[in-house]
Amino acid sequence: MEHTNEHLYFLNSLYRDFILPTILGSEDKEILYWAGKHVSRKYDLSDIDDLIEFFDMAQFGTLKVLKDKKHTAVFELSGQVVTDRLDSQSDEFSLESGIIAECLERQNGTPTEASATITKKHVVQITAQSD
Template sequence: MRFGYTMSDNENTTQHLFGARLIRDELIPDLLGNHTKDILYWAGKKLARSYPCSNEGDIISFFERAEWGVLSIIKQKNDEIHFELSGNVVEERIAHNDPVFTLEAGFIAEQIAMIKQYHTEAVYTRKKKSCVQIELKSDQKDPYTLPSRKASL
């Protein structure tokens, strides 16, 4: 209840995301400046190593639990996977800023690299006002090796 009325589900979601959006889309870019995209990509990879998933379904579940949005696979072939990230979280972030999604891209890239055991990188593009597409490419000639502890610090 807020100011004498009950909030709708959409208002609850917006209210709930406000703090995360402030930190993620306003504070962090101010602190990191031009390095925001690169550092968040690296941070996503680091988080993936801390929270390993055993398959794509686990990655999708992680996104839901972390409240990063609704993740789904839209295309998959040998060395490529295309994910779509959507939902209230993504819509809310896009509506209020020009957010970067390199944290999510780095997280997925590292998860897929660990699952498939091939070096994998990801890029994202905003396709609509309400979703982001994350494209992953694996290099089957480049076996995955866990980064050394020193390199990940």
Template sequence: MSQELTQNVSAFGYELIRDHILSSILGKNEEDILYWAGKELARKFPATTIEEVLQFFADASWGILTLDKQSKDEAFFTLSGAEDLLHITHRCFRLEAGFLAEQHQNMSGLLTECLDDKHERKNSVTFHVKWDLKDPIER
């Protein structure tokens, strides 16, 4: 996406679509649909490194994603940013969770899932990405 286009997208316009229109359309299925939509986005914009995933979050104006901790079968990320960007109190973060799960699954070749946990006081979201070392995916 060109820098010119990203500079012209207002935070208010993004908020209207993300926090109001989508939640109205998706209703009680919002979390599940957004998770799978995030996985589909990751397939359309594949990353080969964690650094590329972190940069995608910044480029998409999703916030600042940092890798906090990683072990052999899990990783923890924190998403932070300005309060007017993240809208922690009423935004569902399953889109980002699905995106992280699919990106890791594509990079590792292992079945991967991701859970999100909002921290309203800290204005951040923690993502717990977990993969199964014994469950490779078919490519």
């Protein structure tokens, strides 16, 4: 089973960190963010528990809620997948940010935007702001 996970990780990384940016060019961040919003709708992600399960299933890493207030939510994305991506100079997490933004927008019924930053601890922090 672990061998299969390694292959899945490699394919994910190949598509995500090499092929898509090559195809999308300078617009990759905006397009991946938009695509993330559509992924969230397609898989009907409308609460944080679904979001956490989806990130695990998609092998995006371990998603944890650090803060969940009325207009702001902060998530931490970590794990070996994230560490490996960061080690290979892949610091693009717009797809994940779009998925989170759309999920929270659907959950709260208010426009929501999210963005990712990389912390010194080699994890990704995604902050979502609602109107």
